[in-house]
Amino acid sequence: MRCLGWLGIPLQIQCSRIRILTWTCFIVLGIPSYTPRLVSINLRGSLGSMNSHGTLYTEVASTSQDVVTWTGRVSTQASQPFKRNLFLQRLYEEEENSNINEIPGSNNDSRTEYEDKDIIECLENDVQFWTDYSKVHYHPRSLYELDRVWANVDEFNNYGIGRDSFAWAAQGEEISDRLRFFVEECDHIQGFQFIVDDSGGFSAVAAEFLENIVDEYTNIPVLLYAVQGSGSRTNLQSGKRTVSEVLHDSISFSRLSSYCKLIVPVGLPSLSKSKASRFLHIEDAKHFHSSAVYAAALHSISLPFRMVPVGPSADACSISGAVDIHGVVQMLSRQGRQNMVSVLDVAMPAPSLTGGQNDLSLLEILQPLTPQTDDDVEDLLAIEHMTVHGALASEGHRASVSEVKDKVDGAFRCASTRPMFCHLSVALCPLPIPLSFPSIFGNSVGNQGELVGGQTINSSPKGSLEVHSVPMAARLRSSSAVLPLLENKLRNLQRFGIQRGAAGAELLRSWSFGMEELVEMEEMLSKMAAALRPPQLTSDSD
Template sequence: MREIVTLQVGCFSNFIGSHFWNFQDELLGLAEEVDGDPVFKSPSLNLDTIYRYGETRQGYPTYTPRLVSIGFQGSLGSLSSADLSSYDIPSSRPSEIVTWTGEVSKVVAQPHKKNLFLQRLCEEGTSSYASGKGESSVMEDKQVTENLENSVHYWTDFSKAHYHHRSLHELHASWGTVQQFNNYGAGKQLLTSNTPEADDIIDRLRFFVEECDHMQGIQCVADDSGGFSGVAADLLEHIADEYPNNPVLLFSARNTERKPVTRAELVKRSLHDAVSFSMLSGLSSLTVPIGLPSLSSSKAAAFLGVDDAKPFHTSAVYAASIHSIGLPLRMEPPGPASNSCDVIGAIDLGQLVQMLSGQSWRNKVIILDGALPAPGLEGPLLSNLHPLTPETAAGIDDPRAVESLVIQGALISGRRPNLHEVESLIQKEYESYGSARFSHLALALCPLPVPLPFPSFFNEASSIPMAARLRSTAAILPFLRRRCDDLRRLGFAGSGAGILAEWGIARGEAEELAEAMATMTAELDPHPELSSESD
């Protein structure tokens, strides 16, 4: 077994993660349906890679994500640590030992009201739900979906996965300080000044890592805006020290944000972007920035009806692409007993890192493209993949480009082709580019399942074809240059130097960050002399 441990750090990252685990939970349910579509029953896709088996003291089996999730205190909504305390851990009776004889006052917060989806989940676990199916008391899927559009305030409002009690951690010290927890320095200082909190998070991570037999690496989805980027940097630094031989795939996530109004806000935002990216990318094997300024107006979401003001919407698009691009890591490797009719292109995380960053250059900042849903293969596919990474250059013909393309559930004129037919069509499309390009292709017959708690992008479709791609290419240069230039221009004089000092970043450390980004940019720049003249 080649396990992957997942980290989710921050509010938006947990929204993405909630959708991601819903996809996995849906796949598990579809695989167990007696009369279900056999395409969902393939043994070649192994969720044991990202899930773990457990057992309660009462002997009940459990199957939960190998996950550590970090968010604000109170960000679990109607879910609480108490809800997980009876799941996958021994039960115990309340202690009868009394250590206080004085008066006791009890303050109970008003619980968050469950929306229709969560109410339905609770009903499904009762015998009365099963006996009452078809009656007026049963909520229709459409009613639940419509309610979700306006009732999602927390990522748990649309989560249907079960979690291990060690998975979910709330940052207690950040309670009530959301507005102040808005920069890289706040996150770094929070863990640095709160050793018990840091120790608790590290112990949770160590629990999942140490039970792995042969861990292939760590997948991390971390907020790139606000203090959670600092929290993520602390965690990744610990991982680099304690598990130096395990690759880290980082999705640096950002939701749609309000544009800075004042000059001071612009300076702080620009410095945060530069520092956060430089720190996080320096601690990961591959960094994939995701989060367009306006997803709704992008080509990637042209047919989806995305509402940028709803994280429930935007996170769904990014989660779908992360799910698809990670399929090769969950495929069973080819062998005498493998079924190549269901999947093609199994690789592990180390191989993916080596392929995308270990070629003629040392680039490790990768572009994520998606096609949601993927078009039918009777027409072109590659031109219908659009970036979910911000600030990328279009129309770049880069002969050094390396990419990993994943297609699941492909259709040709409405029919489901075999994988070798799909492989042949895609290879011909690559050849039509006429430029030298190394690519890895992974295919799965299984389409992307559309679970009930998902935005109504696809009407009543239960599954869709999906394609996603990771690209190592010079098209990422605009993203890199802006952060490099902002740090050099703003970070060493005036208010910018003071901001970095407040975040605990000394001038020498800022110079090292700027130099590292300049080196990263130079690796990719085909015309460095022109860039230096423009600078």
């Protein structure tokens, strides 16, 4: 199962298959129905028990007779539709019961008897599609499946195959119309947020579509998360496969970053072995484990986009630090840094503000979800956007906005290095843990996400039955910490694609890339890296 094999185009604020949603209201059979503002592009056959028209409207089969001109033999291949798992069955039963109970005199006792623990076990072990976890309705224009590319095609794994599989005339215009539909029903668009599977052909589809968006919506900023699943590059079979993958990474990053104001690489080679999962119990082979962590981080960092700006009395309110997508993009691209690359950090769960788990501070426990970052970098020009929500005080109650601000300010004063500027957003609401959330919490995580024990090692995982919510902290950093990632992509492009006798030269020609285009990518990556290098290093390299 691939939980990140898709392209999501969120509108107004953001939404995604990792389910960070804004909503729009439609009337279905006289009943208001809320659906996310979302265009999601998937492989054909990747929706499981859900059809591409969503769940609000029922497709009526056509009764018209087709004109048959073929006189030869005909064979028909058919497969049974996928059944809903226990979680989806429960959702549909609850919805049907709710509708029946609204009728006076009705009595409904048709609910299937199965326990929450059975649903959780089903989600952990028997799920095949991302829709098996989805608990929202989708508008008929939201879900799009690529023609001629099926979900079980393993070869959809590089930029070239994605480029060949996507025809703008046949597919791009239809997707663009779907996007335009949601844009036109918005009162105000903050920006577009893309979440793209960067490990295969979807990066090429995203680049084609982003180019059109940049041309059509000139003044609307694009914030892009380039996501790769844990363990996606651990089983290299040959040198040729290695060359293909590193070139794909370099080409994809260069092309995607040229069409957005801010790009955020997300996805560690092994989330289970990273410091970010210190209090979690992650199985890298289960992609929903890692995507749940990435989803929580994206939800948290985008929370200020959904906040309503408040006045001078913000400290007495439940939120503070509202900012829109344009504000964050402008903030992180200061000092003339254009087409910026940002590091995404997360603390899940965030520690209590005082006392508790080894007196860990919010700054100390934040760990990168962006690969190939430098942990010990000192960047005097660094810019940060941090979100903290649902933080706990030492007594167990939710910390106030002013308490969080004071604690973060104190942590910066005590830190050996501090950014040039940091924007802080605070909210009282924690991250809720619904029934469908995977069992990834260690024994040291309590019912409200408090840290109650030592570090988790090989412990039995907890899920939504034991953990109801967790405090979160997330951060975007415009920092030279991302230099190793940029330099690695630049070095691989030069070594395997541009230098004389490069091992990947023929492969890139098969992907329809000429030398002139490759040199332009090289120059762009070089400029991005140069903008982040400390002044003395830039002078030395010149």
